[in-house]
Amino acid sequence: xKIHNPxxxxxxxxAFCRQAVWDDLARPSVSVxxxxxxxxxxxxxxxxxxxxxxxxxxxxxxxxxxxxxxLTVARAAPVVLAPSRPRTAWWTELTAAVTTxxxxxxxxxxxxWPWAVTSLLTVAVVLAVVGLRTSRxxxxxxxxxxxxxxxxxxxxxxxxxxxxxxxxxxxFLAVAAVTADAVRGRGxxxxxxxxxxxxxVAEQARATLLxxxxxxARELHDVVAHHMSVITVQADSAPYRIPDVPAAATEExxxxxxxxxxxxxxxxxxxxxxxxxxxxxxxxxxQPGLPDLPTLIETTGRAGIDTHLVVADDVPTGAELPAVVxxxxxxxxxxxxxxxxxHAPGARAHVSVDYVDGAVRIGVVNSGATGxxxxxxxxxxxxxxxxxxxxxxxxxxELTAQALPDGGxxxxxxxxxxxxx
Numbered sequence: 216x217k218i219h220n221p222x223x224x225x226x227x228x229x230a231f232c233r234q235a236v237w238d239d240l241a242r243p244s245v246s247v248x249x250x251x252x253x254x255x256x257x258x259x260x261x262x263x264x265x266x267x268x269x270x271x272x273x274x275x276x277x278x279x280x281x282x283x284x285x286l287t288v289a290r291a292a293p294v295v296l297a298p299s300r301p302r303t304a305w306w307t308e309l310t311a312a313v314t315t316x317x318x319x320x321x322x323x324x325x326x327x328w329p330w331a332v333t334s335l336l337t338v339a340v341v342l343a344v345v346g347l348r349t350s351r352x353x354x355x356x357x358x359x360x361x362x363x364x365x366x367x368x369x370x371x372x373x374x375x376x377x378x379x380x381x382x383x384x385x386x387f388l389a390v391a392a393v394t395a396d397a398v399r400g401r402g403x404x405x406x407x408x409x410x411x412x413x414x415x416v417a418e419q420a421r422a423t424l425l426x427x428x429x430x431x432a433r434e435l436h437d438v439v440a441h442h443m444s445v446i447t448v449q450a451d452s453a454p455y456r457i458p459d460v461p462a463a464a465t466e467e468x469x470x471x472x473x474x475x476x477x478x479x480x481x482x483x484x485x486x487x488x489x490x491x492x493x494x495x496x497x498x499x500x501x502q503p504g505l506p507d508l509p510t511l512i513e514t515t516g517r518a519g520i521d522t523h524l525v526v527a528d529d530v531p532t533g534a535e536l537p538a539v540v541x542x543x544x545x546x547x548x549x550x551x552x553x554x555x556x557x558h559a560p561g562a563r564a565h566v567s568v569d570y571v572d573g574a575v576r577i578g579v580v581n582s583g584a585t586g587x588x589x590x591x592x593x594x595x596x597x598x599x600x601x602x603x604x605x606x607x608x609x610x611x612x613e614l615t616a617q618a619l620p621d622g623g624x625x626x627x628x629x630x631x632x633x634x635x636x
Contacts, residue, residue, distance in 0.1 A: 254298060260340060261291040268333035275326045276319035286315045290337045297344040305357060308341040313364050329368040330384050339391040346395030347402075358385075358392045420601075427602045431609065434502055434542060436482060443482070447475040504541030505530070505568065508548060512566065515552045520564050520581075522552065527569035531632070536575070540630050543606040544568065544577050550602055551579035551626045559583070562623065574612065574631040583622025603628065 268287035272278045278286070289311035293304035316329035330338065338361060346354040365381050374380065450472035454465045503511075505526070512524045530536075548566055555564050559581050567578040600616055607614040607628050615627040 254295075257295050257298070257340070257344070261294040264291040264294070264333050264337055268331075268337075271331060271333055272315070272319060275322055276331065277322065278319050282318065286311060286318070287333065290315065290334060293341050294337055294344075297341050298348070301345040301348050304341055305345050308338055309357075309360060309364065312338050312361075313368070316365075316368050327380065327384070328374055329365050329372075329380075335384055335387060339388055342388060343391045343395040346392055347399045351396050351399075354392050354396055358388055361385075361388055423601055424605070427605050430602070431605060434546070435539060440479060440482060443475050443479045447472050447479070450475060502538070502542050503545045504538065505532070505536065505544055506541075507545060508566070508568070511545070511549055511552070515556065515564070518556045519561060520552065520555055520559075521562075522564040522566065524566045525568070527567075529570045530568055530575060531570060537632060540575060540610060540632060543610060543630055544575055544628075546606060547577050547603055547626075547628050548579060554624070555579075555581040559623070571629075573633060574629045577626075577628040577630070579626045580619075581623050583619070 265284075265287050268290060269280070269284045272283035272286065273280050276283075290308060293308035293311070296307070297304035312330060312334045315331065315334055319328075319331065321328050327335070342354070342357050342361070345357065362381065362385050365384060366378075369378060369381065450468045453468045454460045460468075508524055508526070512522045515522045548568075552564060552566070555562055562581045562583065564579065564581040567576075569576050600614075603614055603616070603626070607630065610630050612631055613627075613629045615625075617625055619625055
């Protein structure tokens with residue numbers, strides 16, 4: 216059932232009119248185009264109107280020098296006030312223009328009325344500047360206000376031109392209003408596009424980070440699964456390897472083996488979720504380590520990069536080097552050399568691996584070349600500095616990546632053995 220409430224409709228109409236002619240003018244949203252230069256142009260225009268407008272009112276209308284100057288200043292001041300106080304500027308300009316029309320009469324029929332040329336100019340400028348900073352509804356309301364004020368003046372003081380005089384003035388102000396609305400709409404669209412681009416960049420960076428973490432998790436599965444398998448085998452074989460094992464200890468070993476198998480099954484289930492569709496066979500591929508670096512260097516050399524590898528004699532090997540540290544060191548070198556191949560073709564690269572203060576230090580330096588390498592935060596496949604940082608942070612290490620004066624690039628990573636998770 217529909218309820219007709221005239222009072223409610225009246226209040227809604229009054230609220231709409233109040234928002235259009237008053238509230239919207241107090242909520243600026245777009246700055247003046249040109250910045251400081253735009254403000255300077257407004258100041259120059261206001262000063263010019265003060266000079267020309269005074270002469271116009273004195274010579275072509277029946278106003279003395281004093282009143283003409285006062286009315287001209289009142290019309291020019293809102294031009295420079297519009298960027299900071301749009302509502303005050305508009306109502307001051309409209310009041311000054313109507314007052315000027317009410318107090319002046321043209322000496323000849325060739326002079327426009329009710330709006331003098333300088334009045335029309337200042338009203339159009341203020342309407343355009345305020346229109347840049349408010350809603351389309353308010354811009355349309357301002358145009359209607361000028362049209363209504365002109366119609367009221369002509370109705371009270373009939374002239375030889377009559378209502379025809381309103382046509383060119385209304386068209387001129389309409390062009391100013393439409394131009395202001397178009398510029399404001401373009402500014403708002405550019406602002407929304409910039410915001411969308413920022414959100415897109417942030418989401419892309421987050422997606423790359425998550426993809427890299429999932430990739431690292433998949434690789435660490437083989438390392439952890441190896442240790443879990445060792446625990447399971449040792450727990451199962453302990454009663455047979457150790458003579459006279461108590462029954463309670465045998466049960467405890469069996470419970471350890473059961474829990475290890477259950478944990479290994481859960482890890483495989485988790486790996487199935489993390490497994491990339493691009494490498495379905497990765498589950499059965501052994502993870503590389505420091506012993507595989509010579510093969511990596513040889514592959515990089517075939518890609519056109521003259522690469523040299525130096526591994527210090529004191530670098531831990533075998534059981535002394537945690538598998539996760541060896542895997543991370545290999546991946547760091549691999550991703551650094553991949554960046555060299557992509558961004559510095561034909562360059563020379565030097566890879567060093569040494570042992571300093573309980574940590575493995577990885578250094579990759581490449582010389583400048585055509586298309587010299589620059590740090591790449593994100594790129595296809597989840598490689599780059601994002602993956603390096605994640606691997607180093609996982610081991611509580613340090614990563615330094617910086618450009619060299621000759622156009623090359625230097626990557627240094629410190630992987631503490633004690634930082635193994």
